[in-house]
Each structure stands twice: as C-alpha cells, then as structure tokens.
Amino acid sequence: MGGPSGRNGGFLGGLWEDLPALVRAVGEAGALRVAEACDRSIDAIESWCRDEGVDAWLTRRGHLLVESSPAQRGAWRPLAELAARLGAGDRFVPLSSSQVRARCASPVLGAGVLQPSGATLQPARLALGLRRALLERGVRIHEGTRVVRFTTTAPVVVETEAGRVEARDAVLALGAWCAGLPRFRRVVIPRGSYIVITEPAPDRLAELGWTGGEGIADLRASLRYVRTTPDGRIAFGQAGSAAGLGTGLGPRLRYDPDSIARLVRDLPRLFPPFAGVRIEAAWGGPIDVTGRHLPTFGTLPGGAVRYGVGYTGGGVGPSHLGGSILADLVLGIDDGAASLPLVGLEPSRFPPEPLRSVGAALVQRAIVRAEDREEAGGRPDPLTRFAARLPRRLGYDLGP
Numbered sequence: 001m002g003g004p005s006g007r008n009g010g011f012l013g014g015l016w017e018d019l020p021a022l023v024r025a026v027g028e029a030g031a032l033r034v035a036e037a038c039d040r041s042i043d044a045i046e047s048w049c050r051d052e053g054v055d056a057w058l059t060r061r062g063h064l065l066v067e068s069s070p071a072q073r074g075a076w077r078p079l080a081e082l083a084a085r086l087g088a089g090d091r092f093v094p095l096s097s098s099q100v101r102a103r104c105a106s107p108v109l110g111a112g113v114l115q116p117s118g119a120t121l122q123p124a125r126l127a128l129g130l131r132r133a134l135l136e137r138g139v140r141i142h143e144g145t146r147v148v149r150f151t152t153t154a155p156v157v158v159e160t161e162a163g164r165v166e167a168r169d170a171v172l173a174l175g176a177w178c179a180g181l182p183r184f185r186r187v188v189i190p191r192g193s194y195i196v197i198t199e200p201a202p203d204r205l206a207e208l209g210w211t212g213g214e215g216i217a218d219l220r221a222s223l224r225y226v227r228t229t230p231d232g233r234i235a236f237g238q239a240g241s242a243a244g245l246g247t248g249l250g251p252r253l254r255y256d257p258d259s260i261a262r263l264v265r266d267l268p269r270l271f272p273p274f275a276g277v278r279i280e281a282a283w284g285g286p287i288d289v290t291g292r293h294l295p296t297f298g299t300l301p302g303g304a305v306r307y308g309v310g311y312t313g314g315g316v317g318p319s320h321l322g323g324s325i326l327a328d329l330v331l332g333i334d335d336g337a338a339s340l341p342l343v344g345l346e347p348s349r350f351p352p353e354p355l356r357s358v359g360a361a362l363v364q365r366a367i368v369r370a371e372d373r374e375e376a377g378g379r380p381d382p383l384t385r386f387a388a389r390l391p392r393r394l395g396y397d398l399g400p
C-alpha cells in the first residue's frame with residue numbers, strides 16, 4: 001500500500017469538476033459520456049463495499065466546491081453554467097455563502113456549489129477491503145516487489161530484483177511513478193499532496209455546524225480539500241505543493257515539513273473552533289499531473305502492455321472507471337468502457353528536461369504565492385501573476 005490509493009484524502013467523486021477540460025479534450029458529447037460513466041463508478045464502489053461487507057466509512061453527503069478568497073468570487077459559476085448547458089445542471093447545486101455557512105461555519109469559506117453525488121471514504125479501509133476480496137478469490141499479490149524491467153510484446157516478461165513473471169498481457173497502473181519511464185516523462189509531472197488529521201473533536205465540529213459529512217474543496221489551483229471523519233476529526237489537505245518537483249519521487253513526496261507546517265497554520269484560521277485541537281498525523285504522496293488535467297489510457301507499442309495514468313490528484317472514483325477501461329482493453333471488449341474517448345487521448349506534452357522540472361517548480365511556486373496573496377486581500381506582483389498563468393497561456397489545463 002505504498003501508493004496514494006491507501007492514503008489519500010478519501011474524496012470519492014467523478015470528473016464533473018473537469019468538465020471544461022473534458023470538453024476541450026473530447027468534445028461535449030464525449031465529455032458527458034465520460035463524466036456520466038465516472039458517476040456510475042461512485043455508485044459501483046458504494047454497492048461493492050455493501051455487497052463485500054467492506055466498511056470503508058463511505059459517507060455519501062456530497063462535495064462542496066466553494067470560494068475561499070474574494071479573488072475566487074463566482075469562479076464556480078462557469079462550471080455550473082457549462083453543466084447546465086449540456087443538460088447536467090443537477091450535478092452542481094449553487095449555494096450562497098450563508099447556505100455554505102449553514103453547512104460549515106468557516107469564516108473563510110464563501111459561496112459555491114454542492115455536487116450531490118460526491119462521497120467520502122477511508123482509503124486504507126477500501127484498499128485493505130480490495131486486498132481481502134482479491135485474496136479470497138485466489139489472486140496472488142506481491143507487495144513490496146519492485147519491477148525493474150519489462151517487455152512490451154506478448155508474452156510480457158516482467159523482471160523484479162528477485163525473479164521474473166511471464167504473462168500474455170500486463171497493465172501499468174503506476175500513478176506518478178510512470179514519470180520514471182521514458183515514454184511518460186513528458187506526459188506526467190509528479191507533484192506532492194499533503195494531509196494533516198486532527199484528533200477526534202466532535203464537539204468542535206458541532207460548534208462549526210459541520211455535522212452533515214460533506215467533503216469541502218476550494219477553488220484554488222493549489223486546491224485545499226477538507227473533510228470530516230465519522231469519529232469527529234478533520235482531515236485537511238492541499239494539493240499541488242512544489243515539493244518533489246525536479247527531485248524525482250524522493251522522500252519529500254511522502255512528508256514535506258513546509259507543506260505540513262502550512263496546513264497546521266491554516267487549519268485554525270479556516271476552522272477557528274479547532275484552535276488547540278491536536279494534530280494526530282500528517283503525511284503526503286505523489287500525484288500524477290497531466291497537462292490536460294485528465295487521465296489517459298492506451299496500449300504501449302508492442303501491443304501487450306496497457307496503461308492508465310494521470311488522475312492528477314483525483315483518482316479515487318476515476319481509477320475505478322480506469323480499472324474497467326483497462327480490463328476491457330485486455331479482454332478486447334471494445335464497445336464498453338474502452339470505447340470512452342479517454343482511451344488513446346493524445347496527452348499534451350511538457351517541455352523536455354531541464355525545462356520541465358525547473359519550469360514546473362517555478363510556476364507552481366508562483367501559483368501558490370499568487371493565490372496566497374489574493375487570499376490575504378492583495379494583488380500578486382506582475383511577474384508572479386505572469387508565471388502563475390503561464391500554463392494556461394501555453395495551452396495546458398493547469399493553474400488559475
């Protein structure tokens with residue numbers, strides 16, 4: 001369980017938030033097909049947990065996507081309007097700032113939208129539940145076994161440090177670690193996402209009026225995500241930290257003191273009743289950022305290795321859809337999930353090294369600095385603004 005699947009923020013959602021990026025990538029009809037298929041993944045995970053007796057603490061109370069600074073005022077509106085224009089207006093329910101505060105009385109959060117289909121869960125419980133279900137079906141799992149080499153034609157030969165396996169087909173589902181393979185080096189940038197979790201404090205949650213179990217994210221490009229747990233904790237995370245950029249997938253992607261300190265500082269500002277509540281744990285992990293902010297699936301030249309990569313920090317629901325796509329690709333079923341236009345989606349490429357790492361680190365710092373400045377009621381300086389907006393100017397679906 002070294003990957004983010006067992007230690008993420010537990011926001012189980014679809015791809016509606018990526019609707020503008022989806023429309024740009026695959027057109028309106030394709031975008032709707034993908035987003036609707038991904039919603040079915042939320043339903044499927046929920047019913048799988050129920051049928052398999054896996055108590056992943058799945059709580060289906062929706063996700064709020066809300067403003068956290070005056071600069072974000074109304075930033076959710078184009079998304080809601082696009083969904084409405086495509087006939088999916090019910091996926092985003094607009095909420096005024098007082099309606100948001102009735103759900104969570106944070107002095108920082110403003111108006112936004114409720115995504116009714118969203119859920120939260122406990123990711124380690126889900127991952128362990130999946131593991132148990134697979135073992136019961138006779139699947140052998142080799143944890144802690146690093147693949148060092150593989151071929152791409154059938155039969156695929158996969159070598160580890162201690163042995164080798166042959167198979168007719170293979171699937172690469174490596175998340176951010178894909179960035180280590182030459183083919184994906186310019187497709188994926190690993191970036192850090194970090195979380196802190198408080199001790200249980202249900203009385204403080206009651207003080208906030210945040211007892212409905214909704215997950216909350218703000219509209220920053222360096223997105224904050226916050227949720228409660230059934231035992232009354234707050235788990236508070238922020239994606240898009242610069243840590244790890246340019247340094248490969250090093251230990252700072254598991255724990256970055258600066259990113260964690262920032263979360264510890266921010267928590268009582270966003271949720272004043274939590275001042276003085278102990279932080280019980282903090283951790284992080286790598287996310288696989290693509291230029292389109294969307295995952296992509298396909299087959300490597302050679303024909304026997306399929307891949308799915310690029311959930312860009314939002315893979316809990318979409319990786320279930322990804323699993324269906326990859327299964328259909330392997331089985332040659334081409335009229336189901338594998339017919340979705342995420343298959344064979346041409347990625348937008350990042351520049352070659354050293355521009356990729358240096359550029360990404362500089363741009364990411366500028367994004368965080370600009371958004372912090374806006375949150376403090378100021379305006380970022382022109383150079384910071386320019387750098388923060390550079391990805392959009394260059395045609396990527398990244399950044400503010």
Ligand SMILES: Cc1cc2nc3c(=O)[nH]c(=O)nc-3n(C[C@H](O)[C@H](O)[C@H](O)COP(=O)(O)OP(=O)(O)OC[C@H]3O[C@@H](n4cnc5c(N)ncnc54)[C@H](O)[C@@H]3O)c2cc1C
Nearest residue numbers: 003004005008009010011146147175177285311314315316
């Ligand atoms: C801190 C954090 C919070 C997040 N919060 C959310 C959230 O709230 N909601 C959401 O939707 N998404 C979230 N995400 C993203 C989400 O967790 C991922 O998109 C999703 O888990 C990706 O699953 P995956 O199966 O593609 O890959 P991963 O879970 O990343 O698994 C990849 C696996 O490949 C293994 N591997 C790598 N190299 C090798 C090798 N050479 N040989 C063998 N194995 C190898 C790794 O050890 C790892 O176990 C978060 C991510 C992080 C880091």
